Amino acid sequence: MAGAVFGDTSSSTDGAVRTEPLRYLNLFRLVLAGLFLVAGRSLQLGSDSPILFVGAAFTYLAAVLILGFPDAARLMGTNRLVTVQVLVDITLLTLIMWASGGYRSGIPTLILVALAGAGLVGQSRMVLFYAAYASVAALLENGFRFLSGRESVDFFTVGITCIGFFAIAQVARLLAQRAIANEDLARQRGTDLANQLRLNRQIIQDMQDGVLVVGEGGVIRQFNPQAIALLGPGLRDGGTLKECAPALERELQRRDELGSSAHSVRADSSGMMLLARFLPAGEANETLIYLEDFGRIHRQIQQVKLAALGRLTASIAHEIRNPLASVSQAAELLMDEKRSEMQARLIRIIGNNAQRIDRLVGDVLALGRRDEALPETLPLAAFVEEFLEEFSVADAGVDRGIVVSAVRPDLEISMDRAHLRQILWNLVGNARRHCSGQPGAVKISAELLDDGRVALDVSDDGSGIPESLRGQVFEPFFTTHSKGTGLGLYIARELAEANGAVLELCGHAPSALPGAHFRIIGHVKP
Missing domain, CATH: 3.30.450.20 (PAS domain)
Structure with missing residues (x-):
């Protein structure tokens, strides 16, 4: 029963109680009390006062059992319980020593064991009090024995034993403190090691290699x-x-x-x-x-090359735009003069190629503006209608019904307005170029996805993109159009990523047209 006391095995700083040693100390007390009752007379104990010896032994066994229950620790507090147990040990062992012939009975050795156990269990300065109490008890027992005329020992021998009480108690206390410090250090290192192993495992699990x-x-x-x-x-x-x-x-x-x-x-x-x-x-x-x-590795190298190329071409593009503007203006002035048909044709060639170069320069400069995204919440239906009006005017007045919108009025998307306009301009422009030209040949639609994001789709009824070319459509400078720059879809994807969105080439969905199908997936809120 005494061994069942205190389930918590934690330890702390000076003044706390180590409950694991206390469990073994209680077991020692129980065995000792039982030994007194069963074999005390065989060990020549209780020779001076058998009745006092038996009463002290029974009292000791009862105290061990009562103070060994877990409820005792809960009611009295662990520190107070240890103090009571030690005082009971010293008091009853002193009575047994009185009843068994005094110092020569060997009971002082058991008191030393009790003090050592108290030092290992409690570690606080109370162990010095325990040693002092044991010294006073031993001196009083020998003093009463001397005054009553019973056989006693000289007080110098008892004094040496009392000094031993203090030495044993202090050494046990220091050893216990050292053991607790080592336990805490080992526990902390074990925790750090476990955390490090868990972190290393997580790093290895998430590695790209x-x-x-x-x-x-x-x-x-x-x-x-x-x-x-x-x-x-x-x-x-x-x-x-x-x-x-x-x-x-x-x-x-x-x-x-x-x-x-x-x-x-x-x-x-x-x-x-x-x-x-x-x-x-x-x-x-x-x-x-x-x-x-x-x-x-190849993609990383390509990204580094493209970044360097982008910086180089952006600086060159700035230098090209100034003389290009002069060429375009000169071509417009020449058009105002009366020229022959051949000269007018050459001037138109100059103007068309100047516009083509200007578009190329604009695409190159757009690469440098991908990090300047200012996302805002855009109502998709209104934005698409506004875009289609602008696109139909720029598309030389081609029938507005070729490109249709099927966007729900309640859908919104978080993107930079200028970036979304440029992405749609590239996608719708490509779709317009490859579609059949019939009403509704190009369709813009949108839907709310299950994960809370919005998908904006652009599809056409053209011949679609061959399977062999689907993996190249987003590569820079790749184009199948004789007058294309090969930067349109690449820039569109870069602008989408700058806004936290995704631009992808999809397969043929049941609700989409049979041609090419591109999808922009973006967030609803910035």
């Missing part, structure tokens, strides 16, 4: 989700590289033969071109493999 740990014989120990994406779904824990990724296993063998740490390899399952780096992993004869997608 694939990571594998391969043991001896090519056995796969660990891998992250990106490794599955790069090598294919056949990758499994406990399998071998030869089964799951033969090409990677061959490169690992080549690494062992040639000593090189980086190799290019084509994944057997996914067909992707990868850069594999092999590094030793610890002392367990394991190999750490990093896998990088060559396609992603």
